[in-house]
Amino acid sequence: MRFIGASFILGIVMAVGCSAGGGGDKTPSGGTGGAGASGGQGGTGGDIFNPSGGMGAAGGTPVGGDVIVNPNCTGNCDDFPADPIFDGVAPSNAPELFGAPDNYTPGLCIVEPHLGDAGKPGALFPANWLRVRFRVKPANNENLFEIRLKAGNQKNELVAYSASPVWAMPKEIWEAIGVKGGAIDQQIQVTIRGVNSQNPGTPTGATGTFTIAPVTAGGSMVYWAATSSEVTPTTSKLVGFYVGDETTIDALTVPQVQQGNILSEGGRELRGKYTDPKGVPQGRVQCIGCHVSTPEGKDVGYTDHWPWNNVVSSIEEDKAGQVPAYFTPGAQRLLSQPWLGMMTFSKAVWGAGNRIALTPYANRNVDIGFTDSTGYGSDRLAWFDLETNANIPWTEGQSGPTNDAIKGAQGTAWGFLQTSGESQGIVAPNWSHDGKTIVYTSAGKSQDGRIADNVETDIKTVPYNDRKGGTVTPVQGAATSGVSEYYPSFSADDKLIAYNRAGNTSGKIYYRPDGEVYVIPSGGGTPIRLAANDPPACTGQTSPGVINSWAKWSPTVLGGVPNGKTYYWLIFSSARDYPGAFIVPPNQYSPPDTRSSQLYMTAIVRDAQGNYETYPAVYIWNQDPKTSNLTPAWDIFDIPPPPPPK
Known part of the structure; x- marks a missing residue:
């Protein structure tokens, strides 16, 4: 099992x-009890991430119960790396092709995740969810993309370059900001820009926000x-x-x-x-x-x-x-x-x-x-x-x-x-x-x-x-x-x-x-x-x-x-x-x-x-x-x- x-x-x-x-409910390892149908208090203790391969009974989150995730830092957090991430195909000069972070014209369609704007919230993820994936619909023959994430408590912006319109955040970063509590319960700003690597010009782009909930899903x-x-x-x-x-x-x-x-x-x-x-x-x-x-x-x-x-x-x-x-x-x-x-x-x-x-x-x-x-x-x-x-x-x-x-x-x-x-x-x-x-x-x-x-x-x-x-x-x-x-x-x-x-x-x-x-x-x-x-x-x-x-519905509710x-x-x-x-x-x-x-x-x-x-x-x-x-x-x-x- x-x-x-x-x-x-x-x-x-x-x-x-x-x-x-x-x-049903089962009690999280190290916690105060899984949240059941009554919406009771979830587990608040223990390490709910098991680096050996999943969030299991030994690691904390049980199959049957959600748990509360507490922030592991409130400011100057270092979960986002200082250096850019390259997908292995993106050219090393990709940053120069995009220029300053605000250098873009609107026009790129961000399909995943569904981002919030104009006062409307973006997607909300359970802290232990499948790692966030970014997908765009190219507008003008773009074949190179910059994904930029900013969170209020993170000292660095996450910057990644991909030759594909689909890019998933590395698992270790997602777990750090999610189930480990690095960037929960706050809006995370996403800006994605695209260029044609052979004819860059002014990038097209779009921006919006998503949030990681301070709870897991059971x-x-x-x-x-x-x-x-x-x-x-x-x-x-x-x-x-x-x-x-x-x-x-x-x-x-x-x-x-x-x-x-x-x-x-x-x-x-x-x-x-x-x-x-x-x-x-x-x-x-x-x-x-x-x-x-x-x-x-x-x-x-x-x-x-x-x-x-x-x-x-x-x-x-x-x-x-x-x-x-x-x-x-x-x-x-x-x-x-x-x-x-x-x-x-x-x-x-x-x-x-x-x-x-x-x-x-x-x-x-x-x-x-x-x-x-x-x-x-x-x-x-x-x-x-x-x-x-x-x-x-x-x-x-x-x-x-x-x-x-x-x-x-x-x-x-x-x-x-x-x-x-x-x-x-x-x-x-x-x-x-x-x-x-x-x-x-x-x-x-x-x-x-x-x-x-x-x-x-x-x-x-x-x-x-x-x-x-x-x-x-x-x-x-x-x-x-x-x-x-x-x-x-x-x-x-x-x-x-x-x-x-x-x-x-x-x-x-x-x-x-x-x-x-x-x-x-x-x-x-x-x-x-x-x-x-x-x-x-x-x-x-x-x-x-x-x-x-x-x-x-999911089988548990967490209050x-x-x-x-x-x-x-x-x-x-x-x-x-x-x-x-x-x-x-x-x-x-x-x-x-x-x-x-x-x-x-x-x-x-x-x-x-x-x-x-x-x-x-x-x-x-x-x-x-x-x-x-x-x-x-x-x-x-x-x-x-x-x-x-x-």
């Missing part, structure tokens, strides 16, 4: 979403990486990494999944009997989508391909794809029913003898169980006991006895939550970390556990109440008539809900270009549009229009910071332009827009007076640009460590 800073994990264009599971991430809308064993997989890692690992691939005997929608034969290639085992899992961590992080629950049954598989090192010991044959058969939606779990309702999954349960031709056809209707919210000892038999060619057994197990092995006051479909649920509340999308029409097209969607909550449910409550401010509000997710302290919003109810909800990410207090209030929706203005891209979606602020971190996908962007090959079920997506991180900060400030997005540059990356989950995933960069 690897205990490192925070980690993250990254989807196929045909996915329909995923819900983040509950996170947890790990897993995301869905896809190359096509076609469902094959090799077109999609789950990929993961830890915060600060520069490489990723394949957390789970379709061929690794060991659970089988998936039934067709009618329940009379194994799925694929008439469609799978000869020699391929029938009843195999075909797709890993809409994934969510189980609360202890060792497994993922996800929705398989048509007819949308649910599966749970291990992602532990040397166990990836195995069926968890607690996931009984009866539970596997119950979750193999067709027309289910994305699962959600809560750490407060998870432990031996009480492992519960919640999922939408779509209307079907029979009351419950397996059925050949389905249609539009109002999906219900169902609970499933993953440890049930119920016997759900199956005989090929028959569905009646199986359906009878499913009915007989209702109320003990599985059942429906009461949702009084709800007349619409219940889809895309997310369970609070304290186990008390489920937030979900209320859809005017639902299909197969999903949101149908051209319908009203609103954010509502219902109590769990020990499987009994209760009265539904609209989230005021996120249940607006004529507006699409969907894909909700609770923050780690359950105080905020992130969700998608679009200004009308027309078209496909899934992967809609005009979707944007908002947050709102869990009890309702004024919706907060995130600054992270907007690409840098100089790129010419605007939102709505870049498919911002699938926002998921008690000396500056009086509370820090939240969020990951989401976006189809804004990036190097290597491509069109995902569509099929007949694809949405109209199949631009590839990548993952971005952002911050939401609450001050001592309860005011929220949001920040621009940070591109997560260790992800593979050759895959479309969607439906991220940020949690306490217990995945193998990615290899060091080559």
Whole structure:
């Protein structure tokens, strides 16, 4: 098991979403305790940087908890070197080609990081984040670039020269100013200039600021990486990494999944009997989508391909794809029913003898169980006991006895939550970390556990109440008539809900270009549009229009910071332009827009007076640009460590 800073994990264009599971805390080595869902004091002691290769349990920051970073100096700091840095290709006379630091005309577009100007904040980084990378879009055939950084407490400016429009700060400097506290909680001024080395002239340039937060981020991430809308064993997989890692690992691939005997929608034969290639085992899992961590992080629950049954598989090192010991044959058969939606779990309702999954349960031709056809209707919210000892038999060619057994197990092995006051479909649920509340999308029409097209969607909550449910409550401010509000997710302290919003109810909800990410207090209030929706203005891209979606919170929240602020971190996908962007090959079920997506991180900060400030997005540059990356989950995933960069 690897205990490192925070980690993250990254989807196929045909996915329909995923819900983040509950996170936990672990005490930092030398600190006063990891920050948990309550937003308590984080660790303040100990060395949170481990020079031997990462921020691990021995070094300080645990997988499950954020920690406060204290400044290691307040003035005349020497983290920035006195001499310029050359990338090995830039000519030795580069400084002479640029001239005085203020010698430039505006015109260069700085894409990474998204810098602040005109009173607007720039990107905010957790102190233990992947080292900052600078990327520009050349304007006038520039092929040589100067990157200049200035921090108020640093006696030197950092000056670097690169022959590439992409340059990452050396790791030792980034760690010195970040997790070691050299330049935290202050604006760092960035000026980048470009020239053509053969015909320098007056450089073009741009300037702005970013900030390193005085806290780290906890947890790990897993995301869905896809190359096509076609469902094959090799077109999609789950990929993961830890915060600060520069490489990723394949957390789970379709061929690794060991659970089988998936039934067709009618329940009379194994799925694929008439469609799978000869020699391929029938009843195999075909797709890993809409994934969510189980609360202890060792497994993922996800929705398989048509007819949308649910599966749970291990992602532990040397166990990836195995069926968890607690996931009984009866539970596997119950979750193999067709027309289910994305699962959600809560750490407060998870432990031996009480492992519960919640999922939408779509209307079907029979009351419950397996059925050949389905249609539009109002999906219900169902609970499933993953440890049930119920016997759900199956005989090929028959569905009646199986359906009878499913009915007989209702109320003990599985059942429906009461949702009084709800007349619409219940889809895309997310369970609070304290186990008390489920937030979900209320859809005017639902299909197969999903949101149908051209319908009203609103954010509502219902109590769990020990499987009994209760009265539904609209989230005021996120249940607006004529507006699409969907894909909700609770923050780690359950105080905020992130969700998608679009200004009308027309078209496909899934992967809609005009979707944007908002947050709102869990009890309702004024919706907060995130600054992270907007690409840098100089790129010419605007939102709505870049498919911002699938926002998921980091698994911990850190309050008690000396500056009086509370820090939240969020990951989401976006189809804004990036190097290597491509069109995902569509099929007949694809949405109209199949631009590839990548993952971005952002911050939401609450001050001592309860005011929220949001920040621009940070591109997560260790992800593979050759895959479309969607439906991220940020949690306490217990995945193998990615290899060091080559």
